[in-house]
Amino acid sequence: MGWHLPFDRTERCLTRGQCALARRDFATAEALLREALAQDPQYSHIQMYLAHALAEQERRAEAEAALERAMALAPDNFVFPLHLGIIRLDADDAAGAREALPRAARLASDNALVAGYLDLVAWETAGRRDTLAALGGRARDLPESFRARLLLRLAATTLAARGPKAALALLEPPPERPFDIPLPASWRRRRRRRQLARARRLADAGRFEDAADTLALRPDVLDEPGARELLERARRRAVEAVTAALERAEPRERRALLLRRYEYENDLADRDAAYRTLEAWLAAHAEAGSPSSETPVAEAAARRLAEIDVERGDYERALQHCATSRAMRPARETHGVEAVALLGLGRKRPARHRFEDFLADALFPIDASVARALESSA
Incomplete structure (x- = not known):
């Protein structure tokens, strides 16, 4: 040379x-x-x-x-x-x-x-x-190239051992620690009971959406007896209430109500209903001329459809929804979902490329993915 x-x-x-x-x-x-x-x-x-x-x-x-x-x-x-x-x-x-x-x-x-x-x-x-x-x-x-190769192998191992939902979970950032003022245990118990009593009053008054939101606002309340059952009942009744409101809503109001219904369905882990609701929202979004103010929501909705497709094992359809999401607005999270879909189809090289895009210029904590993989194999 x-x-x-x-x-x-x-x-x-x-x-x-x-x-x-x-x-x-x-x-x-x-x-x-x-x-x-x-x-x-x-x-x-x-x-x-x-x-x-x-x-x-x-x-x-x-x-x-x-x-x-x-x-x-x-x-x-x-x-x-x-x-x-x-x-x-x-x-x-x-x-x-x-x-x-x-x-x-x-x-x-x-x-x-x-x-x-x-x-x-x-x-x-x-x-x-x-x-x-x-x-x-x-x-x-x-x-990033090394981390992408590591993440590829973590996802492949998890996909084979625990399925696509667990593989997608590797891509989630660790939950942020909630900000809270430390209180004596007796005060915390009293506050939880007051919150639960308030949620019960709201449910008895037919305000199921408010009851569900009250309980979801403070997850520690769910440790109280009967709180989880009340939350599930409130969410189901909230879905019914929003569905009834949709039937008489003006076209411009439908999209907000559909998103609201999706939130409750998603919290209930009713992915089939959530899938249909998101499809309805995207159709309404398109009918309204795809307003640019809703582009981030549309991109996230298409990506969520892709995630559900991956969880179902429908990887080809997941790739279609990823392409739709990326066409609306490129996002690194979409690259991660697409990588898992490609991995499910056995296309490791393009999956690695998508993982590289997922990790590019991001402070994604790869050690969190490793920790999840270690927990799942324990």
Whole structure:
């Protein structure tokens, strides 16, 4: 490899090839990188990027050959055996990755990324809980591409063991700790009982929506005897009340009432009813001319339909709803749902791409996903 100025033809082609890789235009990336390689066949890093462009096009043998050439050109550089291991790992060849990664470790024994991939392969091979726990702590400081590969394997394991709903739960951020002023236990009990008594009075007066909202406002009230039963009854009667209101509502009022009904149906875990209500809301939204003020709601509604599709195992329909949601407004949460749907269809490579999009520029706590996976396997 000779020296290159940043603006010479070799570097321009390399930079443009890297940009094409980043936007997942792998055929263009390959063409640009081959052009750069024609200018300087001894430029080992071009071989590495070319290997990834080839691997993403399911041309593993050519990709590995490119990395072998890179390792021959720079035998003391740990990056090339590391990326050989990554390419093999992406091809579900854990044994091959386990052979390549120690070579990188010998050249860079203190490199955190090499250690992370070694742990990832070790966990995928042996399934040890302590290895996964260590990965959870280590992954926070590693690149998005590593976290996406870890999340892909967590989701695949959870999907196979506990089903799609548990796999989707891996993508949820940890709940925020509620703000509360610490009070003596006797005061807390008294407050819970007053809240429950108020909810009962509201229910007796036929104000079921207010009763349900009163109980849902303070989850600790549900520890009181009879509170959960009252909440469920209030929600069911609230659904009936909102449905009755829908029959006499003006068209401009229907969308708000449909969302209200969806909230109660979702809280009741009646996903079939919630699904129908969201479909009705999206239809009403379209009939109203898709007002831009409701775009975030429409995007979230389509994504929720996709989540329910995933929970049902209807992955193809989930992808359709994800596309609808993304067309309204791209959101990282939609990428996560789409990744699980793709994983359910066995399409691991595009699923990894969606997980990368899900994690991109976000402070998503990957250790929370690892903790959930550990809890589910306990």
